Amino acid sequence: xxxxDEALDHLFSLVSPLETETVPLSEGMGRVLAADAVATRDQPxxxxxxxxxxxxxxxxxxxxxxxxxxxxxxxxxAFSGSxxxxxxxxxxTGAPVPDGADRVIIQEDxxxxxxxxxLGENLDNNKHIRPLGADFKVGDKxxxxxxxxxxxxxxxxxxxxxxxxxxxxxxIALISTGDELVMPGETPGPDQIIASNTFxxxxxxxxxxxxxxxxxxxxxxxxxxEAAFALAEGADLVVTIGGASVGDHDLVxxxxxxxxxxxAFYKVKMRPGKPLMAGRFGEAAMVGLPGNxxxxxxxxxxxxxxxxxxxxxxxxxxxxxxxxxLAADIGPNGxxxxxxxxxxxxGAITPLPSQDSALLTVLAEANALMIRPPDDPPREAGSQxxxxxx
Amino acid sequence: xxxxDEALDHLFSLVSPLETETVPLSEGMGRVLAADAVATRDQPxxxxxxxxxxxxxxxxxxxxxxxxxxxxxxxxxAFSGSxxxxxxxxxxTGAPVPDGADRVIIQEDxxxxxxxxxLGENLDNNKHIRPLGADFKVGDKxxxxxxxxxxxxxxxxxxxxxxxxxxxxxxIALISTGDELVMPGETPGPDQIIASNTFxxxxxxxxxxxxxxxxxxxxxxxxxxEAAFALAEGADLVVTIGGASVGDHDLVxxxxxxxxxxxAFYKVKMRPGKPLMAGRFGEAAMVGLPGNxxxxxxxxxxxxxxxxxxxxxxxxxxxxxxxxxLAADIGPNGxxxxxxxxxxxxGAITPLPSQDSALLTVLAEANALMIRPPDDPPREAGSQxxxxxx
Numbered sequence: 001x002x003x004x005d006e007a008l009d010h011l012f013s014l015v016s017p018l019e020t021e022t023v024p025l026s027e028g029m030g031r032v033l034a035a036d037a038v039a040t041r042d043q044p045x046x047x048x049x050x051x052x053x054x055x056x057x058x059x060x061x062x063x064x065x066x067x068x069x070x071x072x073x074x075x076x077x078a079f080s081g082s083x084x085x086x087x088x089x090x091x092x093t094g095a096p097v098p099d100g101a102d103r104v105i106i107q108e109d110x111x112x113x114x115x116x117x118x119l120g121e122n123l124d125n126n127k128h129i130r131p132l133g134a135d136f137k138v139g140d141k142x143x144x145x146x147x148x149x150x151x152x153x154x155x156x157x158x159x160x161x162x163x164x165x166x167x168x169x170x171x172i173a174l175i176s177t178g179d180e181l182v183m184p185g186e187t188p189g190p191d192q193i194i195a196s197n198t199f200x201x202x203x204x205x206x207x208x209x210x211x212x213x214x215x216x217x218x219x220x221x222x223x224x225x226e227a228a229f230a231l232a233e234g235a236d237l238v239v240t241i242g243g244a245s246v247g248d249h250d251l252v253x254x255x256x257x258x259x260x261x262x263x264a265f266y267k268v269k270m271r272p273g274k275p276l277m278a279g280r281f282g283e284a285a286m287v288g289l290p291g292n293x294x295x296x297x298x299x300x301x302x303x304x305x306x307x308x309x310x311x312x313x314x315x316x317x318x319x320x321x322x323x324x325x326l327a328a329d330i331g332p333n334g335x336x337x338x339x340x341x342x343x344x345x346x347g348a349i350t351p352l353p354s355q356d357s358a359l360l361t362v363l364a365e366a367n368a369l370m371i372r373p374p375d376d377p378p379r380e381a382g383s384q385x386x387x388x389x390x
Numbered sequence: 391x392x393x394x395d396e397a398l399d400h401l402f403s404l405v406s407p408l409e410t411e412t413v414p415l416s417e418g419m420g421r422v423l424a425a426d427a428v429a430t431r432d433q434p435x436x437x438x439x440x441x442x443x444x445x446x447x448x449x450x451x452x453x454x455x456x457x458x459x460x461x462x463x464x465x466x467x468a469f470s471g472s473x474x475x476x477x478x479x480x481x482x483t484g485a486p487v488p489d490g491a492d493r494v495i496i497q498e499d500x501x502x503x504x505x506x507x508x509l510g511e512n513l514d515n516n517k518h519i520r521p522l523g524a525d526f527k528v529g530d531k532x533x534x535x536x537x538x539x540x541x542x543x544x545x546x547x548x549x550x551x552x553x554x555x556x557x558x559x560x561x562i563a564l565i566s567t568g569d570e571l572v573m574p575g576e577t578p579g580p581d582q583i584i585a586s587n588t589f590x591x592x593x594x595x596x597x598x599x600x601x602x603x604x605x606x607x608x609x610x611x612x613x614x615x616e617a618a619f620a621l622a623e624g625a626d627l628v629v630t631i632g633g634a635s636v637g638d639h640d641l642v643x644x645x646x647x648x649x650x651x652x653x654a655f656y657k658v659k660m661r662p663g664k665p666l667m668a669g670r671f672g673e674a675a676m677v678g679l680p681g682n683x684x685x686x687x688x689x690x691x692x693x694x695x696x697x698x699x700x701x702x703x704x705x706x707x708x709x710x711x712x713x714x715x716l717a718a719d720i721g722p723n724g725x726x727x728x729x730x731x732x733x734x735x736x737g738a739i740t741p742l743p744s745q746d747s748a749l750l751t752v753l754a755e756a757n758a759l760m761i762r763p764p765d766d767p768p769r770e771a772g773s774q775x776x777x778x779x780x
Binding site for chain 1: 403415416418419420431433434435436438440464465466467468470483484486520523525526530538539540541542543544545546547548549550551552553568569571573574575576578579580581582583584585586587588589590591592593594596597604610681682683690712713727736737740746747749750751753754756774780
């Protein structure tokens with residue numbers, strides 16, 4: 001058996017960052033920036049008023065001082081003249097500060113009478129000016145690779161970048177295998193169940209930046225498996241679910257091998273999700289996951305999401321772990337890395353009572369996979385424990 | 391000035407849960423389940439083998455016992471007969487356990503010779519059977535309301551629910567206002583900047599389940615604002631950005647009032663993001679956010695996401711806060727609730743050095759808004775501090 005990290009290393013060897021494409025900024029959310037975005041302007045592009053008030057020369061801004069208002073500057077409407085001695089310009093938030101002025105007196109501190117203003121006695125010490133280029137300057141970068149957040153999108157807009165270069169979304173083909181499966185909406189026979197993993201994995205992978213396709217269920221025959229693999233044409237990653245075991249009824253590996261997959265088959269020291277098949281299938285990577293519903297979803301989090309991130313150019317790293325405080329004592333772990341369905345609430349983590357890997361209800365109730373290393377000793381309440389958020 | 395919670399209470403009074411619609415399960419990820427999903431089947435629908443091995447009667451499963459193999463049960467292929475005394479059925483993971491058998495001996499513990507098997511000396515104590523209905527039974531529910539996760543999608547598939555009833559996605563119209571703005575890709579004049587908030591807010595709102603539309607920039611004229619409001623027709627929520635202040639150049643409130651908005655205008659005790667306008671605009675709610683880029687995005691997190699969740703049927707509650715350990719001492723807070731741009735790493739939170747609300751670069755660097763209540767006293771490193779994840 002190999003460790004989870006060893007399995008991941010092998011999986012990373014099967015994938016590489018995909019090519020890039022350009023998309024409108026409005027479609028950039030969640031995409032992975034593939035080339036540095038470089039500002040072609042300063043922001044703000046001029047010294048700008050941060051408040052509504054009056055722009056004056058700092059040297060003359062004494063309590064009680066009087067000024068003549070010679071004009072107005074609003075956002076988008078600069079005052080074109082210069083502010084001289086004892087002169088002020090009415091100014092609004094976002095307007096360029098006129099030449100000759102280097103301080104804005106907020107309107108609450110000013111008494112106005114016609115075109116004359118008098119400053120109050122208790123002025124604040126703030127200039128209320130945002131200096132030119134305070135946010136960013138020409139040439140400043142948002143560096144790739146980076147998964148774009150809503151804040152990033154706002155920043156890129158502000159940089160005047162209407163289109164962004166991002167990694168193409170990986171095309172992932174999902175094939176569930178087994179004579180026992182029918183699609184949701186069909187009527188299962190007495191010895192059949194509903195294919196659920198392809199639906200769960202599609203949702204998971206698409207939420208993390210892939211385009212996933214659910215292919216027809218492959219039956220336990222060579223012809224059916226070959227037909228499913230043929231439909232995976234063009235995918236960057238082909239994922240089979242079920243049949244990745246050592247049982248007599250596991251044709252998937254044999255058929256994959258016949259189709260040219262340089263197959264490696266692993267028992268991974270993990271719970272749930274022990275058996276894993278992996279190889280190259282033409283231009284695509286191929287991974288075979290266990291058919292147990294919870295195992296397949298856990299393997300999706302532990303193996304497929306890191307592969308997806310590697311294809312997106314975010315590097316070959318395992319999923320980031322968070323930590324939480326253990327809510328109650330737990331006993332020792334066995335020899336396999338255990339991904340326990342758990343609930344994190346208010347910073348405390350509690351493993352759910354049943355860890356049976358057949359229970360999707362328990363997985364749906366969980367919001368975390370609590371990670372226990374192989375042979376982890378007993379842990380006391382209050383210990384910091386790593387987990388993957390679900 | 392009113393508190394953030396008071397402002398939220400008023401905003402919640404402007405919205406209600408939207409109507410529902412039915413979508414294919416494969417499109418359900420992230421949508422809000424609006425009606426309980428009820429299982430119409432048991433899972434597993436039969437007692438199922440959890441391993442590859444041999445099904446026998448528990449009473450006869452002694453170390454060294456011998457059995458005659460009378461048939462085979464695979465997933466999707468039940469064994470139709472019954473297992474009698476000293477009889478065994480070859481069985482594979484997921485197959486129905488045949489009548490007469492109530493234990494599976496894993497194949498590693500069996501020696502086979504033709505149709506005869508002999509059990510090993512060190513049998514485990516596990517029956518390796520998943521009981522009928524262990525995961526869920528007919529009538530078990532996934533209860534609404536609930537934002538559907540990938541695990542939920544897998545569970546719903548397993549329940550044989552091919553379509554789900556979800557809340558319609560709110561239609562949110564975004565209008566930025568101001569003569570100083572141009573769209574990304576345009577060439578700004580010397581006193582102009584790029585409209586960024588509509589792009590950031592669209593990304594944020596869509597990531598949380600809305601459909602957002604960026605309308606043309608409204609100029610600082612009645613005609614332009616009226617034209618923009620007209621284009622918001624059909625929206626559930628109209629958000630204006632900028633012009634929600636008390637300055638002479640803030641036409642938005644006046645125009646909204648003329649269009650029938652029963653307007654309320656607030657100064658909210660928060661930093662950044664003080665001014666807020668809100669009202670009903672025909673069938674829609676209307677909110678006016680400050681034009682400062684960071685303020686608008688922070689208001690998006692603090693006010694718009696809770697309104698969005700309320701429209702989605704998830705209840706009228708402020709955003710869930712997480713907590714982290716303060717990395718270094720901080721001084722007292724002022725009289726306004728402060729949403730500080732901060733970085734959370736390894737459970738520790740550090741506010742960024744500059745909290746200037748004009749800096750989108752700082753917002754993009756942050757992954758959290760650290761929340762300080764009004765007049766919060768100094769806090770020492772190690773204190774638990776609430777935050778909103780970005």
